Amino acid sequence: MTLQIDGLTKRFGGQAVVDGLSIDIAEAEFFAIVGASGCGKSTLLRLIAGLETADAGSIRLHGEPVSGPGLHVPPEGRGFGVVFQSYALWPHLDVRGNVAFPIETAGASRNDAARAADRHLATVALQPFATRRPAELSGGQRQRVALARCLAQGARTILMDEPLANLDPHLRGAMERELLAFHAASGATTLYITHDQREAMAVADRMAVMSAGRFLQVGTPQEIYERPASEEIARFIGQGVVLPVEIAQGTALIAGQRVFLRVLNGAETGPRSAMLRPSxxxxxxxxxxxxVAGRTLSVLYRGGLWEALVAVEGLAEPLPVHLNRPARAGEAIGLRLTGGWLLPEAAMAAKAPRRAAASAP
Structure with missing residues (x-):
């Protein structure tokens, strides 16, 4: 196990910003933490990196304690590579010099450091840019230099805090693929912090949804998208609508249609909440x-499909619908409801274990 966190807590002004978190992250896993601004995810990363001191709980790295009661190993003793959204490259050094710097600092000769830097630049496909300065690179290329420098530090675990936040939207998709390629080539364990749910789902083996200093749910991106554990997660991750329903043996009557719902524990009865995705x-x-008769409230073109919100009589919220043709606001439309996810009862979610055991990526 690369990283083990148990009951980790950090308070500012008496308020718990990280509130008793426990998680195990496996060797070579790509683990993403997603949440809105202020949820505590960056503070958690700083605690792991050693940039903040925990008020309670413990952190173990490769089985060795680095944080706990009376123990705080400083950042330089933890061996993490850290990539911030600012990249933090030396502007007066060229690309090779930026990557070679931590190797020279560790005692290697200039020539040995340069040769090692070239190997790490090959991992991120930047050999042709070795003699350029950071100012001469694109945002994506600077990001790759920062990743290569992490490798040069000998880091087996890399922490990334909003690494794509400063990139243009068209570049983010390409960089997501770059990050996955880097992860596969390096074999490093990666802990990735982001507020962008789509970004987290694109890159992660597993992910955690964080709110108010706690993990609401931990699982694969597909699990969290298809089977959210609560209404809060259902509304935060992806498009969808949450509706109150009356359940009878796993089906619900929604807008006059009998809809078969995916359920957690077989047949269910009584008042519950159901989530419907566009699919x-x-x-x-x-x-x-x-x-079901509906009327479009708004339509947005998303390249290849049209995202519509459709009002249906008797439903408190409009339904998200993907159309394969143009439509106008106010247009009449028919809908067939083919499924949905029955959200677990609040009591069931509350009883879920707080520690999320790592699974193989």
Whole structure:
């Protein structure tokens, strides 16, 4: 196990910003933490890196304690590589010099450090840019220099705090692929902090949704997207709508249609909440037999599809629908409800264990 955190707590002004967190992260795992601004995710990363001192709990790295009661190993003693959104490159050094710097600092000769730097630049496909200064590089290239420098530090575990936040939207998709390629080539364990849920789902083996200093749910991106543990997670991750329903043997009557819901523990009965994603809703012609009548409130073109919000009589919230044709606000439309996810009862979610055991990526 690379990283083990148990009951970690940090308070500022008496308020717990990180509130008793426990998690195990496996060797070579890509683990993402996603949450809104102020949820405590960057403070958690700083605690792991040794930039903050914990008020309670413990951290073990490769089985060795680095934080606990009466113990605080400083950042330089933990061996993490850290990539911040600012990249923090030396502007007066070229790319090779930036990557070679930590190697020289560790005692290597200038020539040995340069040769080692070239090997790390090859990992991130930047050999042709070795003699350029950071100011001559694109944002994505500077990001890769920062990653290569982490490798040069000999870091087996890399911490990334919003590393793509400063990039243009069109570059982020390319950099997500770069990060995955880097992760595979380096074999390092990666802890990735972001507020962007799509980004987290794109790169992570597992991810945690964080709010108010706690993890609301830990799982694979597919698990969290398809089977959120609470209404808060369902509304935060992806597109969807949460509706109150009356359940009878795993089905619910929604807008006059009997809908079969995916359930956690077999047949359920009574009042509950159901989540519908766009994939659970199919658009058809208005007036089609068995279809629910709706009217579009808004339509956004997303390149290849149109995202619509559709009002349905009797439902408190509009349904998110993906269309394969243009539509106008106010247009009549038919809908078929093909499924949904029955959210676990609050009591069940509260009883879930706080420690999330690591699984193999």
């Amino acid at each position: 659970d809703i199919t658009a058809t012609d208005p007036g089609a037999e068995g279809a």
